[in-house]
Amino acid sequence: xxxxxxxxxxxxxxxxxxxxxxxxxxxxxxxxxxxxxxxxxxxxxxxxxxxxxxxxxxxxxxxxxxxxxxxxxxxxxxxxxxxxxxxxxxxxxxxxxxxxxxxxxxxxxxxxxxxxxxxxxxxxxxxxxxxxxxxxxxxxxxxxxxxxxxxxxxxxxxxxxxxxxxxxxxxxxxxxxxxxxxxxxxxxxxxxxxxxxxxxxxxxxxxxxxxxxxxxxxxxxxxxxxxxxxxxxxxxxxxxxxxxxxxxxxxxxxxxxxxxxxxxxxxxxxxxxxxxxxxxxxxxxxxxxxxxxxxxx
Amino acid sequence: xxxxxxxxxxxxxxxxxxxxxxxxxxxxxxxxxxxxxxxxxxxxxxxxxxxxxxxxxxxxxxxxxxxxxxxxxxxxxxxxxxxxxxxxxxxxxxxxxxxxxxxxxxxxxxxxxxxxxxxxxxxxxxxxxxxxxxxxxxxxxxxxxxxxxxxxxxxxxxxxxxxxxxxxxxxxxxxxxxxxxxxxxxxxxxxxxxxxxxxxxxxxxxxxxxxxxxxxxxxxxxxxxxxxxxxxxxxxxxxxxxxxxxxxxxxxxxxxxxxx
Numbered sequence: 001x002x003x004x005x006x007x008x009x010x011x012x013x014x015x016x017x018x019x020x021x022x023x024x025x026x027x028x029x030x031x032x033x034x035x036x037x038x039x040x041x042x043x044x045x046x047x048x049x050x051x052x053x054x055x056x057x058x059x060x061x062x063x064x065x066x067x068x069x070x071x072x073x074x075x076x077x078x079x080x081x082x083x084x085x086x087x088x089x090x091x092x093x094x095x096x097x098x099x100x101x102x103x104x105x106x107x108x109x110x111x112x113x114x115x116x117x118x119x120x121x122x123x124x125x126x127x128x129x130x131x132x133x134x135x136x137x138x139x140x141x142x143x144x145x146x147x148x149x150x151x152x153x154x155x156x157x158x159x160x161x162x163x164x165x166x167x168x169x170x171x172x173x174x175x176x177x178x179x180x181x182x183x184x185x186x187x188x189x190x191x192x193x194x195x196x197x198x199x200x201x202x203x204x205x206x207x208x209x210x211x212x213x214x215x216x217x218x219x220x221x222x223x224x225x226x227x228x229x230x231x232x233x234x235x236x237x238x239x240x241x242x243x244x245x246x247x248x249x250x251x252x253x254x255x256x257x258x259x260x261x262x263x264x265x266x267x268x269x270x271x272x273x274x275x276x277x278x279x280x281x282x283x284x285x286x287x288x289x290x291x292x293x294x295x296x297x
Numbered sequence: 298x299x300x301x302x303x304x305x306x307x308x309x310x311x312x313x314x315x316x317x318x319x320x321x322x323x324x325x326x327x328x329x330x331x332x333x334x335x336x337x338x339x340x341x342x343x344x345x346x347x348x349x350x351x352x353x354x355x356x357x358x359x360x361x362x363x364x365x366x367x368x369x370x371x372x373x374x375x376x377x378x379x380x381x382x383x384x385x386x387x388x389x390x391x392x393x394x395x396x397x398x399x400x401x402x403x404x405x406x407x408x409x410x411x412x413x414x415x416x417x418x419x420x421x422x423x424x425x426x427x428x429x430x431x432x433x434x435x436x437x438x439x440x441x442x443x444x445x446x447x448x449x450x451x452x453x454x455x456x457x458x459x460x461x462x463x464x465x466x467x468x469x470x471x472x473x474x475x476x477x478x479x480x481x482x483x484x485x486x487x488x489x490x491x492x493x494x495x496x497x498x499x500x501x502x503x504x505x506x507x508x509x510x511x512x513x514x515x516x517x518x519x520x521x522x523x524x525x526x527x528x529x530x531x532x533x534x535x536x537x538x539x540x541x542x543x544x545x546x547x548x549x550x551x552x553x554x555x556x557x
Binding site for chain 2: 108109176178180181182183184185186187188189192197198200201
């Protein structure tokens with residue numbers, strides 16, 4: 001680099017100047033790379049806001065999809081998304097927490113538990129469309145649940161379960177062993193220790209992980225396209241066995257239309273989806289901060 | 298199964314070997330621990346004092362690969378007999394740990410934890426107050442029982458842990474270097490408390506602080522480890538005797554600070 005050429009002939013002070021210039025260059029480069037990400041996101045948000053804001057109204061939330069852009073709304077998709085997220089949370093929270101408790105508290109570190117743990121991490125990396133097709137085969141067809149909210153939620157549960165399990169495992173592992181020992185020393189059984197000491201201490205971390213997993217479920221399009229299909233629905237689900245659609249599908253549908261107005265409608269729906277996801281992420285962060293501060297008291 | 302031990306003894310250890318997997322942490326321990334007195338276990342780091350202490354309430358059972366040979370009799374009955382449930386043992390034999398380890402709950406709930414999980418049906422507030430009074434903590438916390446236990450100082454937290462152990466009315470209290478994480482003032486408060494509690498309970502105290510053993514205990518056992526790092530008992534006797542007139546050169550070297 002510069003060093004062998006310039007190095008020996010320069011005075012210390014001159015070399016110091018070169019070093020400082022290199023340091024400033026590194027600073028500018030690092031700042032620049034950071035700004036690429038942030039600027040892209042800001043541009044995206046601004047674009048969505050400018051395109052979508054004119055289309056946002058109360059009617060947009062209460063109307064069903066329509067052939068006329070000015071009458072089109074996200075009622076069916078929003079309710080479908082909320083139904084799907086709520087059912088997924090109900091299913092994956094108990095299964096995920098129970099699995100994590102079993103793996104962390106009840107199995108010793110042997111080859112079997114290592115296989116379990118490795119494969120759970122692997123499952124988190126499986127492409128989501130694979131889960132969609134799996135859900136289509138098992139829940140929609142084999143179990144004859146049809147293209148229902150329940151089938152969608154079960155599929156989404158499979159998809160986010162590894163994330164919930166791993167985050168719950170981390171939260172459980174973070175509970176100091178001294179707490180468990182204290183409980184055992186008072187005559188507590190394993191289950192009493194888990195139920196009364198470990199789970200309450202790990203709960204904030206578990207909830208944070210679950211909310212983040214839900215945020216992911218709300219934003220997933222691929223598996224839902226396999227399950228719910230691209231449909232034009234003019235009703236909202238009233239039972240888990242009703243048909244449904246979700247926001248990402250609705251957005252996909254609108255974006256793929258040639259007329260310019262639909263781009264605005266799609267942008268408005270994207271805005272709603274983003275607010276929903278950012279809200280969930282913010283809730284997770286607030287929850288974590290609140291309990292972190294409490295446990296440091 | 299009752300065996301012949303003197304009624305004045307709460308624990309009787311016979312030919313105890315203890316293993317962590319292949320490693321023998323204790324070998325050939327023979328020891329009798331009397332009632333209503335303070336029994337100190339002293340010795341250099343790694344000599345197995347804490348391991349021996351944890352044999353008395355089967356806390357070692359929680360470590361994978363831990364194994365006991367020989368006998369530990371509690372009130373004359375074998376602690377390691379197959380029909381004995383470790384949870385019951387730990388209910389009857391309280392333990393206080395090296396670092397104060399209150400649960401992340403309120404002061405009240407910390408003390409109430411033991412009675413609650415053991416199905417106590419009476420007035421829990423009364424049990425909590427009695428335990429806190431006996432641990433000399435009541436006057437400091439009576440107006441803030443609902444506060445987090447973490448709001449207490451280190452010494453108060455350790456007294457809370459003692460109260461938590463007392464709340465289940467144990468017969469013995471095991472203390473594993475209970476003052477090693479505390480400042481001198483808090484240490485003195487705990488030592489006074491230990492002396493006070495010894496009127497009602499047998500106390501087994503592990504300490505690496507010889508002055509503490511000399512100040513507090515009635516009897517003292519000195520442990521060391523051999524070439525293969527197995528802990529063994531060097532000698533045991535009345536504390537005054539051990540400190541003033543040890544029979545074994547190694548004990549003398551240790552208590553006069555010439556060890557190692």
